[in-house]
Amino acid sequence: MKIKALFIDMDGTLLNRSHTISNRNVKAIDQLMNQGVHVFLATGRHYEITAPYHRELGLQTPMICLNGAAIYEAENGKMIEMHPVHLNKKRLHDATEPYNVIIHTANGFYCKNASEDILERLKIGKRQPQLIDNLNQANVQDVLKYSVRTGKPSPELSALFKKEAKVINWNDGFEIVAPKVSKWSAIQSIIKKYRIHPHEVAAIGDGPNDIEMLQHAGVGIAMKNAGEKVKFAADMIAGHHENDGLAEFIEHYLLRANAI
Secondary structure, three states: OOOOEEEEOOEOOOEOOOOOOOHHHHHHHHHHHHOOOEEEEEOOOOHHHOHHHHHHOOOOOOEEEHHHOEEEOOOOOOEEEEOOOOOOHHHHHHHHOOOEEEEEEOOEEEEOOOOHHHHHHHHHHOOOOEEOOOHHHOOOOOEEEEEEEOOOOOHHHHHHHOOOOEEEEEOOEEEEEOOOOOHHHHHHHHHHHHOOOHHHEEEEEOOHHHHHHHHHOOEEEEOOOOOHHHHHHOOEEOOOHHHOHHHHHHHHHHHHHHHO
């Protein structure tokens, strides 16, 4: 079956370590679109640090942001779907007090500490995070994702929130979104409008937040730099993101398959 849509993760997949898109990746994506394939970005990033890359690629498709908690229109950045997460702020504060917590809302970012990594990621969106001392006292509305940076795997801590939210564990902490929210849930919403069957979808990524879309897409592709759990969820393995693994996969598989 020919692929009609490709959903691409950004960090560790589309982007290299310097947070840029290689010329080869740009060219491969352009060739795929010229074959009539719809190309989408599906990322854990906020809209403001997704949109510049979306424009760079010349995409006209909706953007999946914050692990599926929000979907934005390409033309004007209007949010067309939003799934806030509701947590007890006092309990969140008490449980995560020693760690940095990034709050992603519909209107911006909040965090306890603006680390170099956070500032580097936000640089392209040209918006500074607002600093907050106490999560319990923070007056924030429409929270779409919490990122808890512990600096280490923290499954026991993240498990405290599993009854009220969707938790994604990383090697340096965890993320919290609304129940049943994922990149795949957002993909399902989008492809229904495009009248594309899940079997006609390819999805490629490298992180724990990509696992569901790799499992359920017609073709799930994990990057070589992905963890073992991510690779296990995939149908195929692409090259390393530092070596244009995305472009290589598009050139050697998708372009050829769709040309038949």
